[in-house]
Amino acid sequence: MQKYSITRRDFLRNSAAAGVATALQPKIHSLAGPVAIASQNGFAAVARAVEEINAGADALDAVIAGVNLVEEDPNDITVGYGGLPNADGVVELDSAVMHGPTGRAGAVASLQGIKYPSRVAKYVLERTDHVLLVGEGAQKFARMHGFSIENLLTEEARETWVRWRETLSNRDDYLPPHGPDDADLGETFHRGPDHWGTIHCSAIDLRGNISSVTTTSGLPFKIPGRVGDSPIIGAGLYCDNEVGAAGSTGRGEANLENCCSFLIIERMRVGDSPQDACLYACERIAQNTHLARLQNETGEPAFNVSFYALNKAGDVGGARIRGQAEMVVADRSGARYIEMAHLFP
Numbered sequence: 202m203q204k205y206s207i208t209r210r211d212f213l214r215n216s217a218a219a220g221v222a223t224a225l226q227p228k229i230h231s232l233a234g235p236v237a238i239a240s241q242n243g244f245a246a247v248a249r250a251v252e253e254i255n256a257g258a259d260a261l262d263a264v265i266a267g268v269n270l271v272e273e274d275p276n277d278i279t280v281g282y283g284g285l286p287n288a289d290g291v292v293e294l295d296s297a298v299m300h301g302p303t304g305r306a307g308a309v310a311s312l313q314g315i316k317y318p319s320r321v322a323k324y325v326l327e328r329t330d331h332v333l334l335v336g337e338g339a340q341k342f343a344r345m346h347g348f349s350i351e352n353l354l355t356e357e358a359r360e361t362w363v364r365w366r367e368t369l370s371n372r373d374d375y376l377p378p379h380g381p382d383d384a385d386l387g388e389t390f391h392r393g394p395d396h397w398g399t400i401h402c403s404a405i406d407l408r409g410n411i412s413s414v415t416t417t418s419g420l421p422f423k424i425p426g427r428v429g430d431s432p433i434i435g436a437g438l439y440c441d442n443e444v445g446a447a448g449s450t451g452r453g454e455a456n457l458e459n460c461c462s463f464l465i466i467e468r469m470r471v472g473d474s475p476q477d478a479c480l481y482a483c484e485r486i487a488q489n490t491h492l493a494r495l496q497n498e499t500g501e502p503a504f505n506v507s508f509y510a511l512n513k514a515g516d517v518g519g520a521r522i523r524g525q526a527e528m529v530v531a532d533r534s535g536a537r538y539i540e541m542a543h544l545f546p
């Protein structure tokens with residue numbers, strides 16, 4: 202069985218033919234065989250994805266099976282069951298999937314009461330002529346396909362939400378009128394730069410096909426109805442079967458305004474390594490962060506966004522705006538953590 206339709210050598214030759222010098226940069230990681238990558242909370246997810254792929258699964262089914270482990274885990278407070286709720290104490294989930302071989306996508310946003318939004322997103326891809334269903338419509342669609350409604354608010358998440366309510370003061374996401382130079386509006390980043398969770402997972406299967414999923418409970422205590430980057434194709438994830446896949450975690454608003462997963466694919470298309478393409482997206486966000494309330498004292502973004510990518514040849518890498526961190530990768534040798542690049546310390 203042919204594993205990839207192009208080899209890494211072909212990839213480099215094609216990129217060089219297109220006049221792209223950066224294609225000759227040393228690769229960050231090179232992996233043969235099935236490959237899965239994920240954000241740092243996806244160690245079990247990539248291991249499961251590769252297990253599924255080795256058993257013959259399509260990459261899309263494999264990555265969904267992987268992230269389902271996190272969606273059902275009450276201890277991950279950023280994804281699925283146990284995710285922190287919105288400002289009204291209701292858990293609202295966002296997820297998107299993309300299937301490389303068909304180029305199709307499916308997504309759900311502000312979905313309440315369904316533990317596995319990634320599975321519903323796959324139904325949107327397979328059983329509708331649409332890409333994105335939201336809110337009540339998404340829930341009705343899920344029920345139509347046999348999903349049952351559950352209470353996703355764990356006791357721990359409820360107590361965290363109550364503490365937030367009881368100490369609310371002016372620390373929410375509503376903003377008074379303000380200008381680009383207004384730094385302190387009372388609310389700014391009370392959550393801290395790493396408060397955003399989410400899981401992204403992409404994989405290459407034994408046929409060389411690529412697929413991706415991103416799933417999240419979104420920003421804790423968000424304004425009800427707020428949708429982040431995760432379910433938005435081109436922002437929270439993108440996948441092109443001839444190039445590779447990319448996805449994100451972190452401050453969704455910054456990614457939504459810069460369409461970074463699509464940007465990363467296009468950078469890899471012209472020869473960037475996955476890590477360089479992810480760094481490029483981080484730089485783009487930093488360049489476009491003009492508001493004082495979003496910057497630290499030296500004018501850098503005061504928040505974090507992380508990107509994860511793999512290319513068709515199986516090279517993987519990631520980058521984030523602030524600070525050292527790891528992502529996970531799995532292949533035939535098992536799952537392990539690898540260092541990500543970062544723009545600012």
Ligand code: GLY
Binds near residue numbers: 397452
């Ligand atoms: N990146 C997840 C979110 O902003 O909702």
